Amino acid sequence: MRKKVLCLLASLLVIPAVAIAQGIDASPSDDPAPTVEADVSTRTLEVTTGFTGHEIVVFGAIDNSRAPIGDNHYYDVVVVVEGTPFPLVVRRKSDVGGVWINTSSVTFASVPSYYAIASTRPIEEIAGPPVLERHAIGFRHIKMTPGPSYKGTLKDYELAAFREAVIRLKKKQKLYVTEPKDGVTFVGRSLFRASIPLPANVPVGPLVARTYLFRDGQVASAHIARVTLHRAGIERLVHNFAFVYPASYGIIAVLLAVAAGLAASAYFRRQPG
Template sequence: MKKILCFIALFLLIDAIADAGAARASEITVDLSEPIVKITTGFSGTDLLIFGVAPGEGDVVIVVRGPIRDEIVRKKEQVMGVWVNRRQVVLENVPSLYMMASNRDLNEFLPGGIAYTHQIGVENIRMTPAKAYADVEDWETFRHALVRNKENQNLYHWKPGNLVFLGNRLFRTKVHFPANLTVGTFGIDTYLIKKGEIAAYKTTLLNVRKFGVEAGIYNFAHRHSFAYGVLAILVAGLAGWMANAAFRKS
């Protein structure tokens, strides 16, 4: 309840600033309900509130992008009645998460050229095959498969109309982050579109971090990968030996 009251007070403050004309026409104000997403034991996902004020008329688009990384996409083929991985492509510049919010359908106000330049819309994400796979003619088939898998994992999501205006150009939207988040820095790009052009733009950063026991295991695995691997083998071997001993006694 206290946090909700703080949000209401903040909205009222932004409202007063907008009415007074203190915000310049070239600025767009954006804030987050939480600056950090904390991944702890039992983390099952969380909702993030993105809100702000857009000066003057226009439409608002928000794009949330996770850390960029390379992804291996494999294609299964049937060999003698068994499905096996026969082909693969490595795609570069893949956002680990891609969420988009807008007050209406992009086709109604956003020119295709601007959408392409700023990679607004999943179809405009410039993920490309790695150099070793540049000659693969049907690499876009792998791209479509990757996007489809991301959608099924709730990591790629967009829906027009999921951003609303509350009056005096105050806007808000809620983004759900699933449990399978990638740790790192996320970029939240907010665009104000007027007459087919970007009138204002702002990038807000969001940190996703592991805390508690999860953080200790994660940091140890990354800083001492060899020792972590040996320890994992020893633990697995010990568990197997104990299970075998218990089975023989029974």
């Protein structure tokens, strides 16, 4: 089990890095190539009982910038913050004799639990679909493939409807967020920043913040930073306990309920009326 988890973690860490490395186009000139470096304002976030969401700031700088002084639009920067991928079931209802019933479903093997994108301009203006697809930039290019149980019974456009439903519903839950214009703002010639809102319901787990530097529709440089989001305090204690020791959790739930019921009745018996 542990081995499996390690493998999974390793693959999560390696794949985006490889993909990014392959995607960068070598610069023909002799000048040192512009590179982007970025970091996140908060490296570790704790989800406690009082967690109501948080805003993280991804900030960075372009080294060896070739941008002419005063031209803030020479480069484009795209920041993608992605949560841990999870399997997800999408169900579709249809009208069966007057009652709306879930009649078909697709299980996607891995769907990012959270996906935020911020960019200097709308991404369609920054680069073409093949580039965006390669780097999984934009809702339309989020990696989402049906799981092994999928029998391929749906037509392509139907499958697309399920994909779109995931994006629509995740957007509604504020788990897929986009800042298409001025989501990334330059502070001077080479410094930039983007604020990414994490809602209260953001699933815990590691978040990966990928920063891309674009010039002429191509990725000139990319950088990865990580944020860990973990449960803390009572909330963590309760959640872990419930999933690791369900029997003890059940006993505690029963005892708490009985104690609460008895305490309440004892209290109100003392208060006449």
